[in-house]
Amino acid sequence: MASSSSLPDPAEWFPLTGAQEGIWNAQRLDPTSPYYVVGEVVEIGPGDVDPQRLADAVSEAVAETETLRLRVREHDGAAQQGVVTAADYRPEIRDLRDAPDPFALAAAVVDEQRTDMALHCAPMVERELFRYTILRLTDQHVWLVQLYHHLVIDGYSAARLSRRIAALYRAGITGKPPAPSGYRSFRELVAEDLEYRQSEQRAQDERYWVDAMTPLPPVGGREGGEKHSGGRTVHVTQTLSPQDSDRLKDLGSRAGSNWVDVLLGAYAGYVHRLTGRSDVVVALPMMVRTTTAALKTPAMAVNVLPLRVQVSAEDTAADLASKVSAAMVGVREHQRFRGEDLPGALGVPGAGGLLHGVGANVKVFNPALDFHGVPGLLRNVAGGPPEDMGLTVTPLATEQGTEIQLGFETDPARVTRDRALARLRGFVTLLRGLLSEDAPRLGAVPALEPEDLERLEHRRGSSADAAAAHESFAPVDLAEAVEQIGLRRPDEPVLVDARASLTGTELVHRTRVLSGLLMEAGVGPEDVVVLDLPRGHEMVLGMLATLLAGGAFQAL
Known part of the structure; x- marks a missing residue:
């Protein structure tokens, strides 16, 4: 004590x-x-x-x-x-x-x-x-x-x-x-920080970040309206083998970058596959140890900044790594500008989403320690507020070579263990596919293991079952079809994207509420509702609610 x-x-x-x-x-x-x-x-x-x-x-x-x-x-x-x-x-x-x-x-x-x-x-x-x-x-x-x-x-x-x-x-x-x-003295760190905050360099860094994030990338849904539950977090991990690590390093070398850029590029590609967005933002913790005093002295200095990458289905792993490498030049050069100050500098609603939801924390330090010949291993047990897709990356030295542990830590009230594990498996599958010798394009690489794909197909029903269902299909009113979803699958997920999972009951309730609001606003036959929404569950709810209100929709 x-x-x-x-x-x-x-x-x-x-x-x-x-x-x-x-x-x-x-x-x-x-x-x-x-x-x-x-x-x-x-x-x-x-x-x-x-x-x-x-x-x-x-x-x-x-x-x-x-x-x-x-x-x-x-x-x-x-x-x-x-x-x-x-x-x-x-x-x-x-x-x-x-x-x-x-x-x-x-x-x-x-x-x-x-x-x-x-x-x-x-x-x-x-x-x-x-x-x-x-x-x-x-x-x-x-x-x-x-x-x-x-x-x-x-x-x-x-x-x-x-x-x-x-x-x-x-x-x-x-x-x-x-x-x-x-x-060094802690007061020296404070003096350095105060000098930076009053400097022209800080003003230049702010201009860089405002330019880099204008126009604002699509970040809707990344902050969410719910607070974290405050309960225990869910932590899931999967380990890349030394052979996987070697392929990462080899591809990074051939691409003129490094294995971290390859992995971050693949993760940006995975986010693209999940969300359909080509303009991908990944929040990155930066050490901000740019002076001797800051490098040598324990303190709170870490900063979180957005890495913005344009992703295409035509990109290879090398293409993605090159894009990350180029974007990281500006991130490193301007890393002292505090990420929490960025939403205010941008002055755009929703800008706070740049630093939440999707992130990647690469821990490049060696967790192995030596206590006079007795090994010690550093294991994180409290890593700050969990994000829905906050990837952690930890290299681990073994006798066979370097393994890389990948993990998600999530709030189970927002992302369940099964869902976090499925996302992690999907990313690892996509990553290994991108690292193949034939350098495939992102759009050609599966993000599901064969057994996961088989399980999904089984849930969807066999082709014979689907054909039989098609033959016996009788058209029903849309309102009745929506009600049937709630009756048949009240507690099962029926509408899922990267940000939400709605049960049948939740889908019916939210659709009813939204359609009622549209009708109160005067929407009916011959009216067209413009849906300026991100691709995902919000767009689907908007489509259903508009049709139930009697109108037509135009999705932007």
Whole structure:
């Protein structure tokens, strides 16, 4: 536990950085959200691990890391922060070895810690914004749980701190002094950020992003109207083999780019296949470590910016990679402009959707750690607010070569496990198809495994069944047909796209409501309703409602 620390003197308070302000405002807008607690579990073992020496290493790391000693207050309507004097901090050590299933209990403890930490950190003011817990599972396995509020730590910093703790642990075992941390003063980071925000470079970056996102890409449906449920998230993964990784790297080299560009290009192609949109936007986290101080010092600095790619069914994987590579030049050059400031700069309704819904987070750091000969593996357990299609990409070194773990973390109230898993399988299928030796075009590559395709065909019915149904088909009134959908499949999905899944009951209800509104507006026979809607469930509902109201429609 931590000992009490007095708050900084009045003269020692300084403002938040732009990155921190984004998190501060987001948490204040949604004070009950648990998603601004981020963190990892370092799974250490098998091997001889000393929990007490590990606790010593954590204590040393906290003492030398100013971002962990930040305290935040509100003063004259603005948030301020200061660094408290290093105090004696020691993580709690829990011994789970007597439990019937220590690993299951450890997973439950992590969930409990996440929930408790979210409640503790939500106000953000005048409190520690981190927590470490050491769990001893067996004589050969120890977990180091490290949780932080996003206000003080991002993914890059969490990984750097994990490596530092491992180094301090090794130094404690060997008795050799550790190398200096190289951290700079946190106030130096704040000064650099303030200088940028008042600079001409910031104005140039804003002009770049306004030009790059004008006209606004079609982002309807990416933000959604629902808040996240706040419950546990669903995490699904699939791993690319070393052979898949080699093909990615080889194609990237031949395309004059790299494997990340190939993978992002394929993902843009997959989004195109799901949505039918050629103008694809993928939200990308950027490290924004453009200065020596920012590169060396743990802090919250990550930024989310839109990657815009024009996708065609005629594109090959190499074409898509080249497009991503070209777009990334501008993203990297102008990455210091805060993504959360972009909607205001654009001044266009819906611009916030650029940073939500569809994203990709490529974690290029090595999650493997060395605790004096005992392996440790960094595993993310809290990665921020989940997105409906937020792809995570994590390279993993193995004896056979580099594997690449792909994953989706979703809110089950919005995207179920089955749906997230189906999307992930579809992307992997499409990716492997694009990496074929014959360099196929995107439109020619299937996004379904043979067994998934067979299952879909079975649901649709065999060709013989379809022919028999066609022979016995008797025309029915549209209103009756819609009602029958609700009666026959009230709780089953009947209208599905990349953003929504409507049951029969939901389809009938929403169609009735919309058609009633159209009739109240005077729509009837001889009237044409123009549907300026994205391709997807909204367009289908608009068509049905217009026809039920008695009018005709023109889809734009």
